[in-house]
Amino acid sequence: EGQLLESGGDLVQPGGSLRLSCAASGFTFSSYAMAWVRQTPGKGLEWVAGIWSSGVKTDYADSVKGRFTVSRDNSKNTLYLQMDSLRVEDTAIYYCAKDKWSFALDIWGQGTMVTVSS
Amino acid sequence: IQMTQSPSSLSASVGDRVTITCRASQSISTYLNWYQQKPGRAPKLLIYAASNLQSGVPSRFSGSGSGTDFTLTIGGLQPEDFATYYCQQSYSGLGVTFGPGTKVDIK
Numbered sequence: 001e002g003q004l005l006e007s008g009g010d011l012v013q014p015g016g017s018l019r020l021s022c023a024a025s026g027f028t029f030s031s032y033a034m035a036w037v038r039q040t041p042g043k044g045l046e047w048v049a050g051i052w053s054s055g056v057k058t059d060y061a062d063s064v065k066g067r068f069t070v071s072r073d074n075s076k077n078t079l080y081l082q083m084d085s086l087r088v089e090d091t092a093i094y095y096c097a098k099d100k101w102s103f104a105l106d107i108w109g110q111g112t113m114v115t116v117s118s
Numbered sequence: 119i120q121m122t123q124s125p126s127s128l129s130a131s132v133g134d135r136v137t138i139t140c141r142a143s144q145s146i147s148t149y150l151n152w153y154q155q156k157p158g159r160a161p162k163l164l165i166y167a168a169s170n171l172q173s174g175v176p177s178r179f180s181g182s183g184s185g186t187d188f189t190l191t192i193g194g195l196q197p198e199d200f201a202t203y204y205c206q207q208s209y210s211g212l213g214v215t216f217g218p219g220t221k222v223d224i225k
């Protein structure tokens with residue numbers, strides 16, 4: 001069974017930037033699409049971004065398109081989320097997750113908290 | 119694609135049969151997944167492709183449906199099943215969206 005460990009969450013001012021990382025272990029990282037999903041505490045789940053196994057193809061939620069960039073380094077078994085022009089409404093727990101089938105997500109990290117506030 | 123779930127919450131007793139419905143705003147074939155989430159924990163995949171049980175998930179969980187209407191059934195609620203349940207559509211080319219969730223608590 002694989003594991004995912006997110007890092008990089010922090011308190012940042014509106015308009016600022018942050019990069020999240022997700023270290024994968026226990027499975028062949030380069031063979032699977034990966035995703036970022038976020039959750040405002042006490043609220044529901046929101047798809048943020050997905051990236052296919054090669055890293056060539058990506059997909060974003062409309063709410064983050066043009067501000068967030070998902071990438072991966074298959075040599076380091078690591079997934080990234082570059083977040084620019086952050087807004088108060090981006091405040092959430094950010095989870096990375098592994099794709100099982102068409103973005104059915106079977107392995108999740110523990111989440112990292114991002115707070116956007118002045 | 120918009121996803122709706124009903125009910126938004128329900129109260130049930132141990133041993134009850136529970137059914138949660140998820141509806142998509144347009145046809146998604148069987149690109150529908152179900153997750154369970156407990157407070158302070160990451161979501162857990164229960165069912166993928168509408169009716170396939172994820173490895174390690176108890177057989178009291180089952181899913182059905184295709185097109186726009188889907189159902190998650192818990193056949194005999196156990197104490198560890200009290201949680202929030204989310205559906206998710208992942209129909210190719212139309213983005214990925216989650217339903218708003220259904221909270222199952224103890225009656």
